[in-house]
Amino acid sequence: MNAFITDLMNTDFLYWHWWLFSVVLFIIEVIVPGTFFLWMGVSALIVGALAALFPSMETSVELLIFSLFSVVSVVVWKKYQSKNPSKTDHPTLNQGGAQYIGRVIQLSRPIVNGFGKEKVGASFWTVRGLDANEGTKVKIIAVETTVLVVEPVDEPVT
Known part of the structure; x- marks a missing residue:
């Protein structure tokens, strides 16, 4: 060397x-x-x-x-x-479920023991939150890797 x-x-x-x-x-x-x-x-x-x-x-x-x-x-x-981060019209691109935060959805399956499955967009996601019946409206409040964290709401579905 x-x-x-x-x-x-x-x-x-x-x-x-x-x-x-x-x-x-x-x-x-x-x-x-x-x-x-x-x-x-x-x-x-x-x-x-x-x-x-x-x-x-x-x-x-x-x-x-x-x-x-x-x-x-x-x-x-x-x-x-x-x-000076680059400005983009898709700030949540490649961030999985971050684009769904704030969205209100209606559960097609119940949340049992804190967990359930729900189709959001084109994918099925594990959802975590308080136990809720099928048809309950929930708001996506956070994303933890591949889990959408939800809470029940009385808002219209978005």
Whole structure:
């Protein structure tokens, strides 16, 4: 491993090596999305531009700059994303039953000993709540993995 690092440090990287490396990283980003490789590719482009402007820059300095830019850009992007989540017209997409919270349904089967089965949407769900007879109107108040938590209500079915 030490020989590899020594050889790498003694290799002269030209600006176009960095640009080619950035293209490879962009292709990887397309195949494995997640914006991680995108920022590494941008960092490689920047280092390539610096290598073109300063051709005498040593490889160790180029690798250091690439590493720093990569880490900083990924961290900054992740912080930005956490503070500014993407807006969507389907915020509960891929969250199972979260889309059903607040919906009032009429039980087609009773809830016995706190549990029952009910078809909601296109799927059958386990429902948990107070024992209730068939035909009782219940409101879905929470989702716990694959269980809809319900409570009896006097509202119309939605």
